[in-house]
Amino acid sequence: MVQKSNSIIVGIVSRFMAPFIQLFALYVIAHGHYSPGGGFQGGALLGASILLLRLTVGDKGSELVFKKEFGTPLSGFGVFIYAAVGVLAMIGGGLYLDYGSLPFAGMTPAELRSLGILLVETGVGIGVMATVIAIFDDLTMRHFRD
Amino acid sequence: MIWQVELIIYLLLIASAVFALRVKDLLSSIVILSVYSFGSAFLFAILGAVDVGFTEAVVGAGLTGIMFLAALYYTTRKSID
Numbered sequence: 001m002v003q004k005s006n007s008i009i010v011g012i013v014s015r016f017m018a019p020f021i022q023l024f025a026l027y028v029i030a031h032g033h034y035s036p037g038g039g040f041q042g043g044a045l046l047g048a049s050i051l052l053l054r055l056t057v058g059d060k061g062s063e064l065v066f067k068k069e070f071g072t073p074l075s076g077f078g079v080f081i082y083a084a085v086g087v088l089a090m091i092g093g094g095l096y097l098d099y100g101s102l103p104f105a106g107m108t109p110a111e112l113r114s115l116g117i118l119l120v121e122t123g124v125g126i127g128v129m130a131t132v133i134a135i136f137d138d139l140t141m142r143h144f145r146d
Numbered sequence: 147m148i149w150q151v152e153l154i155i156y157l158l159l160i161a162s163a164v165f166a167l168r169v170k171d172l173l174s175s176i177v178i179l180s181v182y183s184f185g186s187a188f189l190f191a192i193l194g195a196v197d198v199g200f201t202e203a204v205v206g207a208g209l210t211g212i213m214f215l216a217a218l219y220y221t222t223r224k225s226i227d
Contacts, residue, residue: 036196041204048208055212132209139216 014056018065021049029125033117039124043078046125047132054136071134078127085119152192159185170225176214183207 022045029042053062086097094101099116100109107115159182166178183206190199 036200038197041200044201044204044209048204048212051209051212055215136212136216139213140219 011056014052018049032121039121043125043128046129068137071130074130075127078123081123155189180207180211
């Protein structure tokens with residue numbers, strides 16, 4: 001229910017900047033093991049890029065990127081990825097979230113730990129992005145849908 | 147680190163915090179609060195906590211500003227008192 005911005009400069013610049021913000025967010029998530037950043041910061045950047053589109057392009061244009069109905073299910077899906085990696089490590093014979101015993105064949109424990117951290121951070125990133133967008137959509141929704 | 151840079155950032159933090167409380171236009175208050183968040187993010191990065199500074203820059207300067215803006219959309223822009 002946010003009004004579209006009338007300024008053409010603001011609209012074009014934010015439409016131009018949003019894909020670069022999303023690319024940087026994917027970089028932050030993918031390099032979370034050995035540099036500052038990680039799932040939370042990358043997910044917050046992804047959410048902020050879509051909120052920028054919501055504020056400037058308007059509802060109709062920004063729902064082409066991220067539909068409002070996807071907010072709450074995707075936040076649950078991110079938590080599911082996190083929990084599923086933990087349970088998968090238990091199936092492989094270790095403790096909960098013990099990445100070294102993930103049941104993937106042909107990988108050393110060091111590679112398994114690196115892959116496990118990446119999977120968990122992907123889940124955290126999806127969850128944070130969807131939660132931020134869902135909070136914003138609920139805040140700016142004028143009437144509750146029946 | 148260089149103490150002159152830290153002193154400038156501390157002064158910027160105090161000035162932006164006072165101005166964010168004092169200004170009558172609530173939209174300007176939100177923007178000045180984002181300036182405060184960026185200043186504290188710089189300070190965290192100087193003190194060695196790069197991860198904390200990154201989070202502060204993303205969440206404090208980006209997301210809370212947008213959330214305050216969304217809340218402001220349903221109220222009046224001018225402060226009454």
